[in-house]
Amino acid sequence: MADAPLPPNISLQQLNEAQRAFESALGAGKVFFTEVDRTSYQDKFSLDESRHHPAGAIAPTSVEEVQAALRVANQYKLPVWPISRGKNLGYGGTAPMLPGSVVMDLSGMKKIEFDEELGTVVVEPGVGFYDLYDYIQANKLPFWLSTPGNSWGSVMGNALDRGVGYTPYGEHTKNICGLEVVLPTGEVVRTGMGAFSNAPTWQAYPFGFGPGWDQMFVQSNFGVVTKMGMWLMPEPESLMGMDVEFANADDLKAMVDVIGPLRRERVLTQSPSIGNWLRAAAVLTTRDEWTDKPGALGDDVIAAICKKFNIGWWGVSLRLYGREEVNKAAYKILEQAINSIKPQLIKPTSWKKGEQIEYTGWTGTPMTFPMQNVNWYGGRGGHVGFSPIIPQNGDAALAQFRRTYDRYKEYGMDYQGSFAFGERHLTNVNAMIFNKDDPAMMGKIDGFFRRLVADAKAQGYGEYRTHLDYMDLVSDTYDWGGGALGKLNRKVKDALDPNGILAPGKNGIWPSNLIGEKKA
Known part of the structure; x- marks a missing residue:
């Protein structure tokens, strides 16, 4: 552990204790803190390979394990950086924004639930485009995916980062319908009609009652999305x-x-x-x-x-x-x-x-x-x-x-x-x-x-x-009203994540306790 990068205000002893707590919560087979592990989660396309190095990684495979991991992170005030599959090369890949963060690798969460009548699917973070394509082909389902130019990534991760494809359903974020999210403090919420117990319309109606939260979890660090509903295009004639x-x-x-x-x-x-x-x-x-x-x-x-x-x-x-x-x-x-x-x-x-x-x-x-x-x-x-x-x-x-x-x-x-x-x-x-x-x-x-x-x-x-x-640089260009949108984002961040442990700095959204880490 001597060479592990440390996040702000975390000692090596605390990091070692957190590692043991993760192993207790998830099992040692889902906790990765060796030098080889850290290297494998670096950004291979980075301009400066000395930046954005993680302290290690964890790989929960259920909602309950995500909750348990966040409890540990809050206990030690240790930042965690969730990834779906980490294939967004050119944007950071598997690496965290804040050096010393622990990568939360969700690629082992791969469940697929398909509604053939309505043409909707619920996917977990680890479901890639090839996985969903193979599922549709194997089950002879009359629906087409929309895929990005490089399709080895996560269906969920791509939609949550506003990725695009080339079909009529190519604006992937618009086709999100209903999320399950673990908040930074560990509570689980379902958005839209998913907030209504046993609703058959969770993937049919994207708004629900009251504020619409699906888009609040897009390109944000307000929660860990563990399930995402999505509309697929019926196979055309x-x-x-x-x-x-x-x-x-x-x-x-x-x-x-x-x-x-x-x-x-x-x-x-x-x-x-x-x-x-x-x-x-x-x-x-x-x-x-x-x-x-x-x-x-x-x-x-x-x-x-x-x-x-x-x-x-x-x-x-x-x-x-x-x-x-x-x-x-x-x-x-x-x-x-x-x-x-x-x-x-x-x-x-x-x-x-x-x-x-x-x-x-x-x-x-x-x-x-x-x-x-x-x-x-x-x-x-x-x-x-x-x-x-x-x-x-x-x-x-x-x-x-x-x-x-x-x-x-x-x-x-x-x-x-x-x-x-x-x-x-x-x-x-x-x-x-x-x-x-x-x-x-x-x-x-x-x-x-x-x-x-x-x-x-x-x-x-x-x-x-x-x-x-360049997340801080780009975030600062959104400067209307003295940066009013950035201030709103921080207010929401501080309310949902009081310890500032979930993906600090993602898209320029820093919790108040780590605002000093911002770099333009």
Whole structure:
């Protein structure tokens, strides 16, 4: 234990005592405090590997064990950091915000309860997208998942961090319906209709009576979610759509201005995402196949890559789901709209129930191959994401792209960016890919990220989630009313977690007793 990092105000003796108390409460087989254990829970994509190291980990597998673990944490005032599966690489992975915290690994909680009539599911934190997909396939259930680009993580964890997919159910947080939560002090609550004993509508009606708490536990540190209800999409009768490529960087404006109204009118009910050439190419090739020159790639190399793989500067996949006759009518509208802005390439696609299906995110199939993008530079690859929310407007999107692209070139980095559609907004996801074995490159990333945050702040744009290193920075950009929202969050935090033991600092929410640990 000599090398274990210690949280504030905790001695090594107290940490040793807490470890023994965890072993008594959970069993020694669910408590992990060796050096190997600590290393395995570090953030593999971190810019500075000396930060965010845990003191150890625990792995409760039931609600009762979560309660018991929190009792120990409160007794020793020891911070714990819950994770579902810890696969959100680029945002912190398994690592805690506060060094010396004990990771509460919930990946062993894997129960699935499915209501086939209503198309709802209750999952525990450890249920991954592959687990739920396999369950649906094995039981021949007529429902489709919505999966993120990298699907090895937790269904619950992704929804609670506002992750997205590509189908009509792609805004995962919107499809949460009913939570079971262990509060920091150990009480168990159920939200919505779950607060009504034996209610058959817990997963059918998301609001209940009085304040709606489901979203209060999203991206917060107000409780440990142990069960989550979620709506799934009924298997459609047909799927129609197109993969579209556009040749020029400035085509982004027209793409947004044509696709946006179709999304708002719900001709398109999915969540399409416009991605640049590198989002496609980084899983097909590596940089060293094209150049050994430092700095951002020039237009000539980009053009050569696009030509080889028959891709445009921007590409987007558009899909229609539901009854075949309805899709046929909507496809005519979609085709006319896209042709009006002169794409480089349109590749139509269609499917009817009973036919062989494409195994992609558009059909809710789990996948992990997009993670190959971290191999772009070679070495030990990694990335962090910069993802501001901007208006769904072509001029705004093009201006945001140009500002960001100029910064990538200024810092000598290759640009990977995308613009994901909600109904009224765009999420501008920028992946900052790096090679951890390149000290010069790694020395630029922090300044680069902070510059992007400042640029977005000047436009009134804020990020929707971020890496551990930047949670305080991003939280502080939400400054209206003298930071009124942050003050409200702290009031709720202090009320629910008087000892400040649950995930202190998550998304900038610090308990009053640890506010001195905040770092901008």
